[in-house]
Structures are given as structure tokens and as C-alpha cells.
Amino acid sequence: MNEIFRKFAHITSAVVGSPWAFIVAVTVIVVWAITGPIYHYSDTWQLIINTGTTIVTFMMVFLIQNTQNRDAVAIHLKLDELIRAVEGARNGLVDLESMSDEELKQLQAAFQRLRERQTEQLEEICEEVAQEQQERGAERNGAQSVTSRQSSLTTNGNRKRS
Numbered sequence: 001m002n003e004i005f006r007k008f009a010h011i012t013s014a015v016v017g018s019p020w021a022f023i024v025a026v027t028v029i030v031v032w033a034i035t036g037p038i039y040h041y042s043d044t045w046q047l048i049i050n051t052g053t054t055i056v057t058f059m060m061v062f063l064i065q066n067t068q069n070r071d072a073v074a075i076h077l078k079l080d081e082l083i084r085a086v087e088g089a090r091n092g093l094v095d096l097e098s099m100s101d102e103e104l105k106q107l108q109a110a111f112q113r114l115r116e117r118q119t120e121q122l123e124e125i126c127e128e129v130a131q132e133q134q135e136r137g138a139e140r141n142g143a144q145s146v147t148s149r150q151s152s153l154t155t156n157g158n159r160k161r162s
Contacts, residue, residue, distance in 0.1 A: 028052075032048070076095075080095060
């Protein structure tokens with residue numbers, strides 16, 4: 001039964017997610033709207049589109065959920081394999097989705113502390129780089145002012161050295 005539903009959900013999601021399905025849906029709505037004056041916009045005319053869209057929406061919820069569940073499991077398995085295969089990675093992070101909410105909160109807090117430490121270190125490095133750039137800029141400006149002063153002295157015919 002699960003395999004039949006999986007295949008049905010997979011095929012249906014591929015078909016319903018296609019441009020042709022969108023064109024069919026737009027066509028149904030246009031035809032329904034055109035028939036409004038013919039049926040004098042009656043309650044039955046409105047009920048047809050309301051019932052149809054409600055049924056389709058209700059069924060699609062289950063199909064979409066099934067597809068998302070399968071995709072989530074596949075992504076988790078791929079990530080678990082990457083964690084397992086990368087040397088130095090924490091293998092304890094494999095299969096996180098089976099942890100309790102409390103365990104996940106604790107792990108999230110630990111990573112947040114790690115990120116804060118990394119941010120502090122990054123800020124210190126940025127400050128050092130900015131200070132070095134200012135010092136280099138000051139050295140360049142000093143060298144440029146000496147050069148410009150020398151060239152102005154030379155142009156004035158005054159060959160004094162500073």
C-alpha cells in the first residue's frame with residue numbers, strides 16, 4: 001500500500017507541478033467565469049467552483065506532504081553521509097532529526113556560543129586589518145607629501161633638501 005501511494009504521489013506531484021496543469025487550471029477558471037452569466041451567477045454555479053477547489057486542495061495537501069516527507073528524509077540521509085565521510089566532522093551530528101526538542105535546543109545553544117566566539121575573533125581581526133590599513137595609508141600620505149614637496153621645490157628652482 002505504501003509503495004502504491006508513493007508512486008501515485010510522485011507521479012501526481014510531477015504532473016500537477018507542470019505548466020500544463022497550470023494551463024488546465026486557468027482554463028477551468030476561465031470557462032467557469034464565462035458560464036456565470038449563462039447560469040445567472042446562481043448559488044449552484046458558485047458551489048461548483050467552491051466544491052471543486054476544496055476537494056482538489058484537500059487531496060493535494062496529502063500528496064504534497066508525502067512528497068516533502070520523502071524529500072526531507074532523502075536530504076537528511078545525504079547530509080548524514082557527508083558528515084560521516086568528511087574527516088574531522090562531528091559524527092555525533094548524524095541523525096539529528098531523531099533527537100528530542102530539548103537536545104536540539106541544547107545543541108543550538110552550543111552552536112550559538114561557538115558562533116559568538118567566532119564573531120568576536122572575526123571582529124578583532126577586522127579591527128587589526130583596519131588599523132594596519134590606516135597605518136599604511138598614513139605612511140603613503142607621508143611619502144606622497146615629501147615627494148610633492150620635493151617636486152614643488154624643484155619646479156620653483158629651489159633645490160633645497162628637506
